[in-house]
Amino acid sequence: MKQLVLIIFGIVLIMACQPSEEPSVTEVEALVLDVYDYFEEEIPYSITRYQIENNHDKIAALGRILFYDNRLSQNNSISCANCHKQQNAFSDEKQFSIGLKNYETTRNTLSLTNNAYHVSHFWEGHSGRIEDHVLNPISNHIEMGMTNVNDLVVKLSEIDDYNSLFNEVFDEDISEDLLNQSLTTFIASLISYNSKFDKGKITGFTNFTANELAGKDLFFGKAKCSHCHNGDHFNARWRKTANIGLDHNYVDQGAGDGHFKVPSLRNIAITSPYMHDGRFAGLDEVVEHYVSGIKDHPELDWTLSNKIELSGSEKELLIDFLHTLTDYEMLSDPKFSNPFN
Numbered sequence: 001m002k003q004l005v006l007i008i009f010g011i012v013l014i015m016a017c018q019p020s021e022e023p024s025v026t027e028v029e030a031l032v033l034d035v036y037d038y039f040e041e042e043i044p045y046s047i048t049r050y051q052i053e054n055n056h057d058k059i060a061a062l063g064r065i066l067f068y069d070n071r072l073s074q075n076n077s078i079s080c081a082n083c084h085k086q087q088n089a090f091s092d093e094k095q096f097s098i099g100l101k102n103y104e105t106t107r108n109t110l111s112l113t114n115n116a117y118h119v120s121h122f123w124e125g126h127s128g129r130i131e132d133h134v135l136n137p138i139s140n141h142i143e144m145g146m147t148n149v150n151d152l153v154v155k156l157s158e159i160d161d162y163n164s165l166f167n168e169v170f171d172e173d174i175s176e177d178l179l180n181q182s183l184t185t186f187i188a189s190l191i192s193y194n195s196k197f198d199k200g201k202i203t204g205f206t207n208f209t210a211n212e213l214a215g216k217d218l219f220f221g222k223a224k225c226s227h228c229h230n231g232d233h234f235n236a237r238w239r240k241t242a243n244i245g246l247d248h249n250y251v252d253q254g255a256g257d258g259h260f261k262v263p264s265l266r267n268i269a270i271t272s273p274y275m276h277d278g279r280f281a282g283l284d285e286v287v288e289h290y291v292s293g294i295k296d297h298p299e300l301d302w303t304l305s306n307k308i309e310l311s312g313s314e315k316e317l318l319i320d321f322l323h324t325l326t327d328y329e330m331l332s333d334p335k336f337s338n339p340f341n
């Protein structure tokens with residue numbers, strides 16, 4: 001096992017050292033706005049603020065270009081999509097992601113699925129709306145390194161294409177505010193509502209196998225998962241963070257005392273590795289943690305202080321259920337894909 005881990009680690013290291021596969025955006029001749037229906041009427045969740053903006057589809061389309069443009073980083077090497085990849089539900093497959101100049105992030109990349117509906121943001125569970133935080137990665141020295149976002153505004157305003165795009169969409173020149181609004185609107189549009197679970201909700205779960213149904217009962221019943229991962233988005237609807245007893249002594253204290261954001265479980269089967277430090281490679285390890293790995297930390301959430309009893313086959317049923325939260329339509333939807341390809 002140790003050897004396997006070492007080999008995998010080796011491969012990750014080798015991959016990390018390869019030059020980025022993203023095409024250099026300077027090769028792109030002109031930036032064109034591809035306008036799709038980003039906030040479709042059939043989305044069953046209550047309206048977000050971004051849906052009511054006039055013009056929201058054009059704003060999201062501009063946000064999509066920015067999201068995939070390497071020029072948003074200090075040395076033109078990294079875009080948001082380097083770490084938030086569509087095929088991984090806008091997270092990536094690494095324990096820690098590679099940022100500017102091959103620096104590693106100190107935490108595992110969060111998926112951007114249904115972010116506009118979350119009550120807390122980033123692993124520390126910051127409060128507020130996503131637009132209060134969306135520009136942080138740009139100035140983060142590990143991620144994109146534009147220490148002063150205003151320098152980025154100046155940099156982009158020297159690119160003719162962006163000047164005309166911002167004017168086309170907003171009738172105004174580029175500014176920090178409009179940059180924020182565009183990126184936020186695109187991220188807010190990353191809404192998953194077509195998973196097997198969503199379809200089941202409409203049909204009374206007649207589309208579920210017997211195993212998936214049994215797993216669903218465990219999730220909402222004796223496995224107690226829904227005490228924290230609840231509501232339409234399987235995150236926490238009210239509480240911002242929790243301590244789930246990963247360690248006796250946390251190296252990373254998160255929001256303090258080992259509290260971390262209760263992440264959404266939408267698309268969870270394809271966002272491994274798991275937890276703020278990506279310590280678990282698979283869902284089997286995650287479930288095993290809840291069954292037999294919980295440490296008696298003084299801040300451990302009360303829900304988890306009584307042991308969760310699950311047999312070997314029940315653990316598998318729970319995982320079968322978690323797989324029904326994958327939204328394959330979102331993962332291949334062209335409106336979220338790289339516009340530079």
Ligand code: HEC
Nearest residue numbers: 079080083097098099105107108109110121122123137143
């Ligand atoms: C080098 C990798 C990397 C890049 C580049 C990157 N991110 Fe992230 N992103 C992360 C990591 C790691 C986290 C979790 C960090 C934490 O919470 O401490 C994260 C978290 C987030 C979150 C919070 C999600 C949640 O569920 O709370 C948002 C929003 C986000 N990033 C947006 C962006 C945007 C927009 C860009 C581009 C401007 C971007 N990121 C670029 C790695 C990256």
Ligand code: HEC
Nearest residue numbers: 223224225227228242260261262263274275276286290301
């Ligand atoms: C007390 C609240 C709570 C309960 C109960 C709970 N979780 Fe969690 N869950 C969390 C928190 C908080 C995290 C993030 C912890 C961290 O990274 O330090 C998390 C993380 C996860 C992750 C990893 C998410 C990611 O993006 O890396 C999975 C998968 C998960 N939980 C599944 C479950 C399952 C399955 C159950 C039921 C057996 C469950 N959780 C019960 C609060 C809870």
